[in-house]
Amino acid sequence: MAINVIAEKCKGCQKCIKACPFNAITMEGKLAVIGPSCTSCGACVEVCPFDAIEKTDEAVHTADITAYHDVWVFAEQRDGQLMSVVIELLGEGRKLANEIGCQLCAILCGENVDDLTAELIAHGADKVYYANMPELKTYNTDAYTKTIYEAITKYKPEILLLGATHIGRDLGPCLAVKCGTGLTADCTKLDIDPEDKKLRQTRPAFGGNLMATIICPNHRPQMSTVRPGVMDKAEYDKNRKGEVIALTPTFKEGDIRTKVLEIVKSVTELVSLTDADIIVSGGAGLGGPEGFELLREFAKKLGGVVGASRAAVDSGWIDHAYQVGQTGTTVKPKLYFACGISGAIQHLAGMQNSGYIIAINKNENAPIFEIADYGIVGDLYKVIPAIMEELDK
Numbered sequence: 001m002a003i004n005v006i007a008e009k010c011k012g013c014q015k016c017i018k019a020c021p022f023n024a025i026t027m028e029g030k031l032a033v034i035g036p037s038c039t040s041c042g043a044c045v046e047v048c049p050f051d052a053i054e055k056t057d058e059a060v061h062t063a064d065i066t067a068y069h070d071v072w073v074f075a076e077q078r079d080g081q082l083m084s085v086v087i088e089l090l091g092e093g094r095k096l097a098n099e100i101g102c103q104l105c106a107i108l109c110g111e112n113v114d115d116l117t118a119e120l121i122a123h124g125a126d127k128v129y130y131a132n133m134p135e136l137k138t139y140n141t142d143a144y145t146k147t148i149y150e151a152i153t154k155y156k157p158e159i160l161l162l163g164a165t166h167i168g169r170d171l172g173p174c175l176a177v178k179c180g181t182g183l184t185a186d187c188t189k190l191d192i193d194p195e196d197k198k199l200r201q202t203r204p205a206f207g208g209n210l211m212a213t214i215i216c217p218n219h220r221p222q223m224s225t226v227r228p229g230v231m232d233k234a235e236y237d238k239n240r241k242g243e244v245i246a247l248t249p250t251f252k253e254g255d256i257r258t259k260v261l262e263i264v265k266s267v268t269e270l271v272s273l274t275d276a277d278i279i280v281s282g283g284a285g286l287g288g289p290e291g292f293e294l295l296r297e298f299a300k301k302l303g304g305v306v307g308a309s310r311a312a313v314d315s316g317w318i319d320h321a322y323q324v325g326q327t328g329t330t331v332k333p334k335l336y337f338a339c340g341i342s343g344a345i346q347h348l349a350g351m352q353n354s355g356y357i358i359a360i361n362k363n364e365n366a367p368i369f370e371i372a373d374y375g376i377v378g379d380l381y382k383v384i385p386a387i388m389e390e391l392d393k
């Protein structure tokens, strides 16, 4: 299906613009123009008083994808600091760009964060598209979407990668709708089809019970969000050279519909599972919230942090910010202790790439032992104090 505006009949009343739930219609003079984010829902057809909009059976519009090139990474920054997932995406983006034979670029929005352009180049970006504006100082959906959408329209990236952070998960879908393209969320693996050079985006599906590989064959850019902690970080080379291209978006009244009045950091943001070298996670086997006191003491001795399974979170023993797994955080510490955790596939999805996995479980047949490097069969309330005693010695 497609939506067409009959130019001779359109009077420029703009009723269709108000009716469109996808913000897909703009005015060119007195003529309504249907944009790429149109889903052919037909809301505009119904409200047009002049019968100037029609729904036709025309085949789905297929964009000219040959003009698109390069791999882009959204360089998410907060308070002038790049998020660690950006460095991971640059690492992955470099592999993809090499396979396709194109350039790796970063797109950076902010105010006076010029030093980050050098950091991005040192981590592998050949080009950095940089929008330096007061409106972009802190993340704002409208301002960031407009800036990046305009850059995409002008420079036409083939692939756009974003971190599956709160910001990436907000920005990604907005951009995908505006560009009229697809977005695969929460990818755990990306690779290039050797035959047609298209991006293969793999993510867990059906509750993590199988992995789905998704392609975006007819629209560009091919867009993915990737969870922090999944991909390997790009190498740093301060001698790398790259190009910085200034973006100069303009904002008129009404373009930015929300204003950031204050930023209040929640306590949960202080949990940095993705950066931790050592994680001591507890599950239903703890038997109650007091079990986390023991784990905190253990983690402190090891210089690590505490994590949790969903069963422990769902029981209300610990905040969701600590949850490791498919619907929690994906982690890759050097050392991961799974204490009283059975090893459900959804938990494994978030920690199986850890350097060393040590499982403590009183059931010798618990599936966690299948992926553990070291397994201790026993009651965690006896095993952990015994380990701590040894550490004290």
Ligand SMILES: Cc1cc2nc3c(=O)[nH]c(=O)nc-3n(C[C@H](O)[C@H](O)[C@H](O)COP(=O)(O)OP(=O)(O)OC[C@H]3O[C@@H](n4cnc5c(N)ncnc54)[C@H](O)[C@@H]3O)c2cc1C
Residues within 6 Å of the ligand: 207, 208, 282, 283, 284, 285, 286, 308, 309, 310, 311, 312, 323, 324, 325, 326, 327, 328, 329, 339, 340, 341, 342, 343, 344, 345, 346, 347, 350, 360, 361, 362, 363, 366, 378, 379, 380, 381
């Ligand atoms: C869509 C979906 C998404 C999900 N996302 C996640 C996710 O992100 N993260 C996640 O963790 N789960 C997730 N789950 C839930 C997951 O399927 C499991 O239910 C959950 O991981 C089980 O947690 P657990 O291992 O702590 O509890 P259980 O499976 O109940 O295991 C408890 C373990 O503790 C052991 N134990 C008991 N007492 C002791 C003791 N004193 N000492 C030593 N061992 C003891 C038992 O032998 C047992 O193996 C998800 C499920 C679905 C359907």
